[in-house]
Amino acid sequence: MADADILERLVAQVGWQIRRRRAEFYGLRGLFFGAIVGLVPLLLKGAAGPAAPLMALGVVLLGAAVGALRGLALPIPAADAARLADRAFALQDRVATALEWGSRPDRSPLVDLLVADVTARLQDLDGRGVVLRRWPREFRLLPIPAVLMVLLTLVPSIPFPAGRLPVFSSSDDTEPPEERGSKVLTDERPRVGKRELLQRAEIMERNLSARGGATGGSQPGDLAALFKDTALAAQRPDFQSFLKKGDERLRMLEQVDRLPDLKRDFTQSQYKMIFQRRKELFGGLRPDQISPQRLRELLEEMQRMGRKGGNWGGDIGEGMEALDSGQSDRAMEAMERALSKMRAMEERGRDGRGLRGGREDGRRGGRGGDRGGSGSDMDADFGEGEGLLPGKGRNPNPKGDATERLRANPFDAGVEGEARSGRKEGYDTNLLGKGTNVPSRLQYMGVFGQYRKMMEEAMAREQVPRDYQSQVKEYFESLEDRR
Amino acid sequence: MTNAERVQEFVEAFGSLKGEVGKIIVGYEEVVTDVLVGLFAGGHVLLEGVPGLGKTLLIKTLAAGLELSFSRIQFTPDLMPADIIGTNIILEDPEGRRHFQFQKGPIFGHILLADEVNRATPKTQSALLEGMQEGSATVSGISHPLPSPFFVLATQNPIEMEGTYPLPEAQLDRFLFKLRVTYPGLEELNEIIDRTTRARETEVRRVMTGPEVLRFRELVREVPIAAHVRELASLIVMATHPQWEHAPDVTRRFVRYGSSPRGAQALVLGGKVRALAQGRYNVSVEDLRAVTRAALRHRIILNFEGEAEGVDVDSLIGDVLEQAEAMSHRGKEVFLR
Numbered sequence: 114m115a116d117a118d119i120l121e122r123l124v125a126q127v128g129w130q131i132r133r134r135r136a137e138f139y140g141l142r143g144l145f146f147g148a149i150v151g152l153v154p155l156l157l158k159g160a161a162g163p164a165a166p167l168m169a170l171g172v173v174l175l176g177a178a179v180g181a182l183r184g185l186a187l188p189i190p191a192a193d194a195a196r197l198a199d200r201a202f203a204l205q206d207r208v209a210t211a212l213e214w215g216s217r218p219d220r221s222p223l224v225d226l227l228v229a230d231v232t233a234r235l236q237d238l239d240g241r242g243v244v245l246r247r248w249p250r251e252f253r254l255l256p257i258p259a260v261l262m263v264l265l266t267l268v269p270s271i272p273f274p275a276g277r278l279p280v281f282s283s284s285d286d287t288e289p290p291e292e293r294g295s296k297v298l299t300d301e302r303p304r305v306g307k308r309e310l311l312q313r314a315e316i317m318e319r320n321l322s323a324r325g326g327a328t329g330g331s332q333p334g335d336l337a338a339l340f341k342d343t344a345l346a347a348q349r350p351d352f353q354s355f356l357k358k359g360d361e362r363l364r365m366l367e368q369v370d371r372l373p374d375l376k377r378d379f380t381q382s383q384y385k386m387i388f389q390r391r392k393e394l395f396g397g398l399r400p401d402q403i404s405p406q407r408l409r410e411l412l413e414e415m416q417r418m419g420r421k422g423g424n425w426g427g428d429i430g431e432g433m434e435a436l437d438s439g440q441s442d443r444a445m446e447a448m449e450r451a452l453s454k455m456r457a458m459e460e461r462g463r464d465g466r467g468l469r470g471g472r473e474d475g476r477r478g479g480r481g482g483d484r485g486g487s488g489s490d491m492d493a494d495f496g497e498g499e500g501l502l503p504g505k506g507r508n509p510n511p512k513g514d515a516t517e518r519l520r521a522n523p524f525d526a527g528v529e530g531e532a533r534s535g536r537k538e539g540y541d542t543n544l545l546g547k548g549t550n551v552p553s554r555l556q557y558m559g560v561f562g563q564y565r566k567m568m569e570e571a572m573a574r575e576q577v578p579r580d581y582q583s584q585v586k587e588y589f590e591s592l593e594d595r596r
Numbered sequence: 597m598t599n600a601e602r603v604q605e606f607v608e609a610f611g612s613l614k615g616e617v618g619k620i621i622v623g624y625e626e627v628v629t630d631v632l633v634g635l636f637a638g639g640h641v642l643l644e645g646v647p648g649l650g651k652t653l654l655i656k657t658l659a660a661g662l663e664l665s666f667s668r669i670q671f672t673p674d675l676m677p678a679d680i681i682g683t684n685i686i687l688e689d690p691e692g693r694r695h696f697q698f699q700k701g702p703i704f705g706h707i708l709l710a711d712e713v714n715r716a717t718p719k720t721q722s723a724l725l726e727g728m729q730e731g732s733a734t735v736s737g738i739s740h741p742l743p744s745p746f747f748v749l750a751t752q753n754p755i756e757m758e759g760t761y762p763l764p765e766a767q768l769d770r771f772l773f774k775l776r777v778t779y780p781g782l783e784e785l786n787e788i789i790d791r792t793t794r795a796r797e798t799e800v801r802r803v804m805t806g807p808e809v810l811r812f813r814e815l816v817r818e819v820p821i822a823a824h825v826r827e828l829a830s831l832i833v834m835a836t837h838p839q840w841e842h843a844p845d846v847t848r849r850f851v852r853y854g855s856s857p858r859g860a861q862a863l864v865l866g867g868k869v870r871a872l873a874q875g876r877y878n879v880s881v882e883d884l885r886a887v888t889r890a891a892l893r894h895r896i897i898l899n900f901e902g903e904a905e906g907v908d909v910d911s912l913i914g915d916v917l918e919q920a921e922a923m924s925h926r927g928k929e930v931f932l933r
Contacts, residue, residue, distance in 0.1 A: 131931050131932070134931055135931055138930075138931075187929070189932070190932070192822075192823065192824065193928070193932040196824060196932075197931075197932070205876065205878070205880035205881075205882060206822050206824075206825055206878060206879070206880040206881060207876075207877075207878055207880075209822045209824060210820050210821065210822040210825075210878035210879075211878070213820075213822050213823055214820040214822075220820070221818035221819075221820060222599045222818060223599060223603070223815075223818045223819055223820060223877045224820050224877070225599070226599055226600055226603065226877050227820060227877035227878050230877060244931060247930060247931070569900040572900055572903075573852070573899070573900060579757060579762060580757055580758055582903075586904060
């Protein structure tokens with residue numbers, strides 16, 4: 114029992130040391146924050162009067178006291194105190210173990226030995242200085258509010274702002290109220306000298322350094338370089354001239370027809386746009402119910418588009434003539450033809466932009482004639498319904514053309530064998546054919562990651578014998594380097 | 597005998613057995629200590645090292661220092677489970693009647709040296725599983741108890757992988773420790789030359805009997821462990837699991853499977869033996885640190901990235917240990933860390 118008392122006494126002693134260190138630590142933190150808050154009464158010294166320094170001091174002391182109290186009040190688990198004692202005296206967790214097991218009913222006979230051992234060791238040790246002092250980070254910053262407090266105490270009080278807006282004009286400057294019947298017009302009213310001065314200063318401020326004008330080279334940050342509208346950029350940013358001449362950009366707003374159509378979806382193709390307008394125009398109406406004016410506008414639009422390389426100009430011309438002669442149905446037919454050509458041209462353009470594989474190459478090569486002639490006119494206008502997708506156009510093959518590889522002669526690659534006689538019979542094999550000449554269409558490096566993952570999984574499942582794993586890894590690493 | 601005398605007896609026995617082994621084995625003090633820790637903790641030990649470093653000699657010397665039966669099995673690819681466990685043979689009595697009688701295999705010994713254990717097929721390796729875990733061998737549905745204490749010491753060569761069968765994880769997990777036997781230093785090599793090339797060979801005294809070993813094993817289990825030390829053992833093991841939410845980055849990146857609960861048991865039991873061998877009555881954090889690598893290195897399975905990067909499991913365990921210790925302090929106030 115005496116051993117247990119010694120242990121508990123040690124833990125209590127360590128606990129008290131922790132409390133003391135905590136009180137110091139949190140007290141200093143409280144001092145710092147108190148000093149920060151204590152600056153407020155000093156800043157308001159004018160309003161607070163001569164009691165301000167005392168108030169500041171009070172706040173500082175209060176902060177320190179609250180911090181210290183908090184440090185004293187925080188709980189200390191006995192096990193943690195025992196661990197600290199173990200560490201301080203290099204007791205290899207003896208105190209913590211003895212404290213925990215000493216009171217357990219299921220303790221082994223060795224626990225008594227342990228408690229006795231710990232007690233014997235503790236008797237020779239001085240329990241002081243177990244917990245080291247720690248300085249809070251705020252402590253290093255404490256001189257700043259302290260110096261500020263001293264300065265604010267010494268300097269005269271800062272004038273406290275009044276509760277109303279400042280009056281910038283003296284009573285002499287106030288204008289006498291004008292009579293209603295004054296003949297002086299508002300524009301001609303004489304300005305007050307002070308206000309005029311202010312306005313001038315503003316204009317001069319905006320009148321930055323002299324510009325080189327259009328002849329000067331553009332520098333980074335130069336307005337002329339920033340605004341591509343050189344006519345405006347060359348001008349000085351002079352407010353007076355702006356008012357006089359008017360902004361070119363504002364004038365542009367008056368020309369509504371030249372403004373870009375912001376509603377227009379530029380991601381749509383020309384064909385889609387025209388098709389959409391045609392749909393809006395027709396809207397289930399009969400040809401005689403369609404507005405000739407709107408039909409004409411649509412045809413004109415298509416004509417404008419056709420000027421940039423389109424081949425539907427003739428159809429549009431025909432449609433316009435029909436419209437002039439009042440034959441709306443013919444005009445619509447002409448427009449439909451032009452629309453088909455527009456679509457065909459767009460498809461061709463899309464085809465040209467896309468990536469071509471072996472199938473397209475083959476089609477354009479020896480088998481080009483299969484598609485109804487190889488003439489450029491036919492290619493340029495291959496009509497409605499002729500697409501790249503399988504099942505479209507005149508290609509009878511519903512799944513599209515076969516690849517070159519599949520069309521290759523199946524007998525041009527193979528394996529031949531030859532019996533070998535001797536002490537032990539065998540069979541020599543030899544790979545024949547043009548297998549190597551047929552280019553692989555597999556994106557080798559494209560599937561590299563996939564195969565690497567498969568390899569990793571196979572390794573993880575130990576499907577690859579461990580002796581070969583390093584070789585497989587090296588092979589993949591060499592491929593990785595080649596990438 | 598008082599408890600203090602029991603502990604004192606253990607300390608002396610541990611020291612004298614270590615001394616006897618040290619008569620033959622030069623250096624490898626840590627390896628010898630860990631082998632003895634494995635013996636008194638009631639586990640089995642796997643020694644890994646290149647040929648010629650004295651792994652087999654160490655085990656034979658240890659066996660010579662104990663009054664226990666010793667069997668040695670040289671594992672080869674054609675070794676069969678029956679060659680280890682034993683088999684039923686037909687015997688004829690004087691009256692001419694025939695009956696089956698179980699012929700015990702070499703596993704029925706106190707100390708079993710499984711030399712180059714990774715050379716046998718997994719089927720044969722697995723013949724040791726039951727014996728190592730449960731202390732019995734079952735043949736034709738009849739379970740035969742193995743002698744007690746039963747202590748398996750296996751050796752394997754890490755570089756000659758041609759024609760070997762790496763031990764399966766289940767088998768590896770049965771070993772309390774995996775010890776790495778490295779090359780001796782210059783002074784140690786000089787001593788080896790001196791000892792092994794002279795005319796008179798050193799003789800090893802028998803310093804411990806089987807019942808004594810069992811008694812010491814019981815004593816070891818009485819050593820108390822503090823809650824925070826036990827928690828550290830759990831944290832270490834949990835930190836080897838990549839799926840654990842607080843697992844360190846190194847584990848998440850390089851580990852496929854972490855340690856089993858047997859790893860935590862090995863840590864604590866190993867720590868208890870070390871503490872008692874030093875005459876201490878409690879397990880400390882230092883004891884856990886000392887046995888962590890030996891207890892966990894064969895229980896951590898690296899993933900492909902870890903293997904490809906050539907990550908050393910020992911250094912990985914070092915990182916895990918550091919992280920686990922930091923975790924045990926996490927959330928504590930500055931004065932209580």
